[in-house]
Amino acid sequence: MSQSNDLQQQSSAVVPTPFDPSEPSTPVSYPIKTLEELESRAYFDSFHYPFNKSSVSLPSSALSLPNRPRLLVCHDMQGGYGDDKWVQGGSNPEAYAIWHWYLIDVFVYFSHYLVTLPPPCWTNTAHRHGVKVLGTFITEWDDGRRICDKLLETEESARMYAERLAELAVALGFDGWLINMEINLEVEQIPNLKEFVSHLTQTMHSSLPGSLVIWYDAITIDGKLKWQDQLSQKNKPFFDLCDGIFVNYTWKRNYPELSAAVAGARKFDVYMGIDVFGRNTYGGGQWNTNVALEVLKNDNMSAAIFAPGWLYETKEAPDFRTAQNRWWTLVEKSWGLVNKYPKILPFYSNFDQGHGYHISVEGQQVMETSWSNMSCQGLQPFLESIDGPTPETIQVLVDVKEASYNGGGNITFKGFLEDSAVFTTRLFLAELPLGNQPLHLTYSVKSDGDSQLGLSLQFSSTNGERTSVLTASGDMNKFTSKFSKVIMAHPVRKPEMDPGWVVYEGRIEMNECILTEIHAVCYKQKPKNGELRSEHKIGGHHAKFFSTLGHVAIKNSEGNFCMPPSSLWLVEGQNIKISSDSQGSKIVSVKIIWKLKDGNDFMFPSYNIYVVKLAKQVEGNPGTSVKGVYNYLGVTQVTAFYVSDLSVPSGTCSLKFIIQACDFDGACQKLDDSPYFQLDIEGQ
Numbered sequence: 001m002s003q004s005n006d007l008q009q010q011s012s013a014v015v016p017t018p019f020d021p022s023e024p025s026t027p028v029s030y031p032i033k034t035l036e037e038l039e040s041r042a043y044f045d046s047f048h049y050p051f052n053k054s055s056v057s058l059p060s061s062a063l064s065l066p067n068r069p070r071l072l073v074c075h076d077m078q079g080g081y082g083d084d085k086w087v088q089g090g091s092n093p094e095a096y097a098i099w100h101w102y103l104i105d106v107f108v109y110f111s112h113y114l115v116t117l118p119p120p121c122w123t124n125t126a127h128r129h130g131v132k133v134l135g136t137f138i139t140e141w142d143d144g145r146r147i148c149d150k151l152l153e154t155e156e157s158a159r160m161y162a163e164r165l166a167e168l169a170v171a172l173g174f175d176g177w178l179i180n181m182e183i184n185l186e187v188e189q190i191p192n193l194k195e196f197v198s199h200l201t202q203t204m205h206s207s208l209p210g211s212l213v214i215w216y217d218a219i220t221i222d223g224k225l226k227w228q229d230q231l232s233q234k235n236k237p238f239f240d241l242c243d244g245i246f247v248n249y250t251w252k253r254n255y256p257e258l259s260a261a262v263a264g265a266r267k268f269d270v271y272m273g274i275d276v277f278g279r280n281t282y283g284g285g286q287w288n289t290n291v292a293l294e295v296l297k298n299d300n301m302s303a304a305i306f307a308p309g310w311l312y313e314t315k316e317a318p319d320f321r322t323a324q325n326r327w328w329t330l331v332e333k334s335w336g337l338v339n340k341y342p343k344i345l346p347f348y349s350n351f352d353q354g355h356g357y358h359i360s361v362e363g364q365q366v367m368e369t370s371w372s373n374m375s376c377q378g379l380q381p382f383l384e385s386i387d388g389p390t391p392e393t394i395q396v397l398v399d400v401k402e403a404s405y406n407g408g409g410n411i412t413f414k415g416f417l418e419d420s421a422v423f424t425t426r427l428f429l430a431e432l433p434l435g436n437q438p439l440h441l442t443y444s445v446k447s448d449g450d451s452q453l454g455l456s457l458q459f460s461s462t463n464g465e466r467t468s469v470l471t472a473s474g475d476m477n478k479f480t481s482k483f484s485k486v487i488m489a490h491p492v493r494k495p496e497m498d499p500g501w502v503v504y505e506g507r508i509e510m511n512e513c514i515l516t517e518i519h520a521v522c523y524k525q526k527p528k529n530g531e532l533r534s535e536h537k538i539g540g541h542h543a544k545f546f547s548t549l550g551h552v553a554i555k556n557s558e559g560n561f562c563m564p565p566s567s568l569w570l571v572e573g574q575n576i577k578i579s580s581d582s583q584g585s586k587i588v589s590v591k592i593i594w595k596l597k598d599g600n601d602f603m604f605p606s607y608n609i610y611v612v613k614l615a616k617q618v619e620g621n622p623g624t625s626v627k628g629v630y631n632y633l634g635v636t637q638v639t640a641f642y643v644s645d646l647s648v649p650s651g652t653c654s655l656k657f658i659i660q661a662c663d664f665d666g667a668c669q670k671l672d673d674s675p676y677f678q679l680d681i682e683g684q
Helices: 002-013 035-040 120-128 141-151 155-172 187-207 255-269 286-298 320-335
Strands: 071-075 106-109 132-140 176-182 212-216 244-247 270-275 302-306 347-349 359-361 364-367 394-399 410-418 423-433 439-447 451-460 466-472 485-488 490-492 502-508 514-524 542-555 569-580 586-596 606-615 630-636 640-648 652-662 676-680
Touching: 035 141, 035 155, 106 120, 106 212, 120 132, 132 141, 132 155, 132 212, 141 155, 141 176, 141 187, 155 176, 155 187, 176 187, 187 212, 244 255, 244 302, 255 270, 255 302, 270 286, 286 302, 286 320, 359 630, 364 630, 394 423, 410 423, 410 451, 410 514, 439 451, 451 502, 451 542, 466 502, 466 514, 485 502, 514 542, 569 652, 569 676, 586 652, 586 676, 606 640, 630 640, 640 652
Parallel strands: 071 106, 071 302, 106 132, 132 176, 176 212, 212 244, 244 270, 270 302, 466 485
Antiparallel strands: 347 542, 359 364, 394 410, 410 542, 423 514, 439 502, 439 542, 451 466, 451 514, 490 502, 569 586, 586 640, 606 630, 606 652, 652 676
8 A cells, every 4th residue: 555655646746737827837938729718818818928928029121021032931849839938038058049030031930739829039039130920820630620620610700710810919919820721621611711811811911010821831722631832723712812822842843933923923922841851842951951942042932941940959060059050051142131230220239149158237247047038139140251361360159158248148259360450240231221310339348468349330322432430449540541430439347347348439420321231340459668468479470369249239319218217117016925945945926017107108128137135124223124135037028027936045024126127229227226026025
């Protein structure tokens, strides 16, 4: 009997608690698995719903798809909802991510659940880069057939479920749906299926400008599950009712041309599929994905890359970061860039890729632990060496291990540079029309020895005249022949910054021009009289170079936006749970929400959350209490944060949760001025 009880206890210990979305817990993203759940709108009653709203809107410049071949990328990675499901961030510094957004027009988050809702981290970072995001509605196998029998029972049911899907996309802030019906149907059900596709498309368009509904090439107008591998008369009736078709990836060489003929003026709405795993796909996929891309580019057709997570799943050598950069470089060479930024001001990037080993806020490290959160991705640089003595002189890379100024990333420049040499590399390709106001440029640098880093901005006038303006510090004489204008950058040191970081500020007047490129400029500082560089000399001619670029910000006003002080905010704690452990410490969970008192629903791009654990009042001085240190808890892109199972040592009388707003130019509110929620825990 005892043995049986032991086995029973062991068995019960490994059975996970069923997920109850109505119960407070660490916020997660999750799919909708049943038609009943979709119909009942149960998702909106979930504790997790408010956390899953994306916070970054699609830029107005990206609302309309360009009239050219487009690149759609369909995420299909280990079933979905892995590290990316943790809305407030996970702990895996090597979590899967994409950062080559300037090559992508449309991103689809895909899994084999009925309704795949994109985790907000994908929508936030894709929108930041001007990329549309779609969820997936899929029916397959026997369950899919039963679902379709109910979905398509009447014209009214088809319209109702279409409206439920549109409502979800609008509420969560993504841009539409990929419809994948991989089942056989009766031909009598096809009219209601067409009504479903048509009504979903119309409802999306009327409720969300720029939205898309794309049909997957599977079922035919006869109700047969028969992939066409092209746009044909068998699937065109569905194509005619929506915004495009994702063609199955086993097409033949002449199928793009045949599809274009059927599509007519809408040929760019035909996305020819390419499976990166290479399952009978044209060109073989994998490291030959570019073969199919080049064919489609030459045929002037759009492409749909399926499952780029192949690199991650198969652990391509030597490591994911290197393999990912190499693979997307092949895509870039065969397809070309499809996006440029910045396009609007203010412009800000901290080069964060959404994962790393530490987090900093304005030059001060606040956390030293591994993490991942794609919502934190900054605008990603277009790294490409364009100038310098030799291509190998300076290695340029986005680095998550060196010190960061904001977030967890930076751009590191390391290698060798002669004293008189200047090395230039492209950071961004811009498309930013400027008015008559001057530009205010700030950037942060951390360098070793005499290594120096400046920024060069390239402008184009209305008549096509090009101007290059350098902002740098130190000896400017060496640059006068290389740039049209040279502007001295003024260094600023802040007492709270970690040693070594310097913020440079510069002012540039280039009226009625277009900013087209941003470059980094590496150079050596001229030694003072009598000063030697023995520790940096190598072979008498070259010197070591090491410098880190922490952020770049450009705006057209000198002063910072005035952050609303604490007195103008309403902050509330909900779902408070306090328990004790065997050591006398307390375990606290609480949902914190905040808003402005005047009813303004303005949201900052992000909020850093800290806690101060306040001790009991000091004896003999009842008006004061012992101040704790600011402990960084995390970051959120919505006006809510869930603190889960916070350990509070004995002797703590209250917890002060501080919400630090961060502006679009990277500036953060002073902690002493930030809104807060104070939770008294003594005696509870």
